[in-house]
């Protein structure tokens with residue numbers, strides 16, 4: 001006999017009887033079960049789940065559950081999903097602000113031309129997201145639970161390149177990617193008028209774009 005602990009968050013609790021809501025639920029089984037099977041066995045539709053953590057690690061719903069595992073299940077953050085506001089091709093460039101541990105993703109998104117801020121603490125992230133209508137990107141559901149936050153994406157991927165693909169795909173930004181349109185150091189758009197290399201830049205490198213703000217050349 002195996003036993004795991006399940007915990008559901010937010011509106012996923014609507015599917016549970018009152019005595020099981022917002023608390024640990026022990027589930028027992030014999031044989032092999034994946035997370036999806038265990039979750040659906042207690043009446044929560046897997047389709048409403050955006051993310052599960054098994055022992056704290058983001059995991060696919062098909063992951064095999066082992067004796068003693070702890071599963072946390074989070075719903076789709078529907079109020080945060082900008083694709084529902086602007087289906088199809090976005091009308092304007094989205095602006096991002098990233099959770100502290102996503103520096104590499106920040107540079108990758110800038111490399112793709114997206115207006116991206118990173119390196120701020122949580123309080124500043126929420127403040128700037130609200131003030132500048134920026135979309136928060138994070139791996140931590142708790143950041144998106146702040147009541148002031150209106151636009152955010154809970155990332156599933158762990159590596160920066162895969163995360164960048166995930167963002168572009170989920171927000172349907174394919175047509176807006178503009179490689180090397182933005183300074184990787186300071187987020188300033190690289191103007192075409194800045195194509196002429198400054199003194200000191202070696203001519204063999206061909207064509208440059210230099211940042212008018214910080215002087216960094218690419």
Ligand SMILES: [Zn+2]
Pocket residue numbers: 183184185186187188211212213214215216
């Ligand atoms: Zn710059």
